[in-house]
Amino acid sequence: MTIESYSEAIVADRPKALSKTQSHYCPGCLHGLAHRLIAEVLDELAIRGTTLMVAPVGCAVFASNYFECDSVVAPHGRAPAVATGLKRVSPDKIVFAYQGDGDLASIGTAEIIHAAARGESITVIFINNAVYGMTGGQMAPTSLVGMKTTSSPFGRDVKTMGSPLKMSELIAGIDGATFVSRRSMHNPAEIRKAKKAIRRAFEVQINHQGFSLVELLSNCPTNWQMTPLESLRWIETRMVPVFPLGDLKNAAANNGLKGV
Amino acid sequence: MAIELLKGNEAIAEAAVRAGVDAYFGYPITPQTELLEYMAKRMPELGRVFLQAESELGAINMVYGAACAGKRAMTSSSSPGVSLMQEGLSYIAAAEVPVVLVDVMRGGPGLGNIAPSQSDYFQMVKSAGHGDFKPIVLAPASVQEAVDIMDLAFDLADKYRTIVTVLLDGTIGQMMEPAELPPMKPRRTAAPGWALTGAADRSKNMILPFRLQVDDLEAYNLQLQQKLALIAHSEVRYHEQMVDDAELIVVGFGTAGRIAQTAVRLARRQGIKAGLFRPITLWPFPERRLSQLADDARGFLVVEMNAGQMVEDVRLAVGGQAPVKFLGRMGGSLPMPDDILAAIVKLDQASTRAQPDAPCTIEGPSMPLKHFVSVN
Ligand SMILES: Cc1ncc(C[n+]2csc(CCOP(=O)(O)OP(=O)(O)O)c2C)c(N)n1
Numbered sequence: 001m002t003i004e005s006y007s008e009a010i011v012a013d014r015p016k017a018l019s020k021t022q023s024h025y026c027p028g029c030l031h032g033l034a035h036r037l038i039a040e041v042l043d044e045l046a047i048r049g050t051t052l053m054v055a056p057v058g059c060a061v062f063a064s065n066y067f068e069c070d071s072v073v074a075p076h077g078r079a080p081a082v083a084t085g086l087k088r089v090s091p092d093k094i095v096f097a098y099q100g101d102g103d104l105a106s107i108g109t110a111e112i113i114h115a116a117a118r119g120e121s122i123t124v125i126f127i128n129n130a131v132y133g134m135t136g137g138q139m140a141p142t143s144l145v146g147m148k149t150t151s152s153p154f155g156r157d158v159k160t161m162g163s164p165l166k167m168s169e170l171i172a173g174i175d176g177a178t179f180v181s182r183r184s185m186h187n188p189a190e191i192r193k194a195k196k197a198i199r200r201a202f203e204v205q206i207n208h209q210g211f212s213l214v215e216l217l218s219n220c221p222t223n224w225q226m227t228p229l230e231s232l233r234w235i236e237t238r239m240v241p242v243f244p245l246g247d248l249k250n251a252a253a254n255n256g257l258k259g260v
Numbered sequence: 261m262a263i264e265l266l267k268g269n270e271a272i273a274e275a276a277v278r279a280g281v282d283a284y285f286g287y288p289i290t291p292q293t294e295l296l297e298y299m300a301k302r303m304p305e306l307g308r309v310f311l312q313a314e315s316e317l318g319a320i321n322m323v324y325g326a327a328c329a330g331k332r333a334m335t336s337s338s339s340p341g342v343s344l345m346q347e348g349l350s351y352i353a354a355a356e357v358p359v360v361l362v363d364v365m366r367g368g369p370g371l372g373n374i375a376p377s378q379s380d381y382f383q384m385v386k387s388a389g390h391g392d393f394k395p396i397v398l399a400p401a402s403v404q405e406a407v408d409i410m411d412l413a414f415d416l417a418d419k420y421r422t423i424v425t426v427l428l429d430g431t432i433g434q435m436m437e438p439a440e441l442p443p444m445k446p447r448r449t450a451a452p453g454w455a456l457t458g459a460a461d462r463s464k465n466m467i468l469p470f471r472l473q474v475d476d477l478e479a480y481n482l483q484l485q486q487k488l489a490l491i492a493h494s495e496v497r498y499h500e501q502m503v504d505d506a507e508l509i510v511v512g513f514g515t516a517g518r519i520a521q522t523a524v525r526l527a528r529r530q531g532i533k534a535g536l537f538r539p540i541t542l543w544p545f546p547e548r549r550l551s552q553l554a555d556d557a558r559g560f561l562v563v564e565m566n567a568g569q570m571v572e573d574v575r576l577a578v579g580g581q582a583p584v585k586f587l588g589r590m591g592g593s594l595p596m597p598d599d600i601l602a603a604i605v606k607l608d609q610a611s612t613r614a615q616p617d618a619p620c621t622i623e624g625p626s627m628p629l630k631h632f633v634s635v636n
Contacts, residue, residue: 064466071467084322085333086326088283
């Protein structure tokens, strides 16, 4: 092959929806990957310019710096309510909320449940890393039984601290929820499935089919006190058995008229 | 427009509609519920947004979201509900988006009761949420004034990108009075440049209620304080009656101010030179005008439906130039004109400019002393 006949094809590039900046996330943290997957979907669906993001309080509080779309930061747990306000007055926009598990599964349970119950036309990306990352690794409602965290130093004891809260199952049981999926980011195959679910969730919103949520099993190497690779293995061997992967609800596929 | 017999809460709702509110989010609580119910019917009629939230936490954050989109958004509640909204209010203040809140106060603390009260003056004027911020607080004393204030509330919120609270008690919310509604204003169509409308052909807009670096947050706070100083300088509003030759000034806001007006007239009939001063903006507080009045007045009587809250601001404004006495009722009771009159008579006898600190005990003729809060 001569130089002249060589043609280049870009096979991987930074998504347009992802800002050109360094992130503050810890080495090995999957928040960055989740951002990238969302950004790729915004590009592919050509909705970056009409998308409004609601960022949470949690490690992703700086998400506004990383997405090339308009955004606001909600109080801890209230992102679904803020997203509801945005969407109700801007029905022509795509609104998504990005939430951690402390945010969505603890302090913000009322807001997420009722946004789903109303069939709010928003998309929620739910990062489940089984701890409160930003405040230093305290126990979350999603922490596994026996899991040692800074606020459960002897391990999560079911008798006094309850069992992991499975929010996606709970939300899938709500009539107003159209698409609910739990995916993981611990290996390339799962990452591809995660992206597909994110894409599906945004399509549900674009098609005015109601509420969509994708839970992504994620890691926190810093607070789990593991190397990034160990943390991926931990997701696979410890989290996945407790939080099974798959589409928990796909009403749009079953019934194209849902949530008109 | 014609004068009609209107219920306070409903008149406020319709006035908000005519001022161009795009979205209402709320949660039921007495004595404000008629406002929510009116909006439930009226907003969809006009193709605007009404949503009953899952809680006041939900409501205030929905308002936050809608305001971020550059729309005129409001909520309404009463004391316990407003307590729940305070985190959201602080975020809204930090984000500097315009929001209107109608707070129809009821008796507290705790669940208290559903009777009219003014016991949340401190909550709204002094501490509407964590951090250094102040909403503009407007206190109407009649249904008509409440109607007129709604348009002003939305304009001020937009002008300063701030929270404007309309603070009233259950009396005005529940009472029917003749009032005239303004004509329907056209709704704003263009969104302000800072609003979240999609970054299709401009750089992204970010509404951030935080500044993590110490220097940034201090600079931001300084800028916020400058805005508040401008509001304090430009937006003071009050109502006064017969103060020109007054020796005694009776001060009250909202319903208490209105009852005090009757007492001042009764005092005048007895030859006592009393005047009425009724702040309409509780923040910014009309401290300069009160301080001017203190140059000549022999004494002040503050009447409130609480244990003595605004009286602290009156004392600060008067600055020890004359005695400031207090008459208050709590738990949903109203101070009666005769009781206020008796307090004015007492003050008239006791206060001289020469003895600003002369003791003065206040008793009501028709009510045993224990019913009154008397701060001396
Ligand atoms: C009302 C309120 N309570 C507590 C906090 C402190 N806080 C900040 S982030 C956080 C937990 C975040 O954890 P999670 O939602 O799981 O997100 P992560 O940081 O793990 O991504 C807490 C408790 C707060 N900011 N506001």
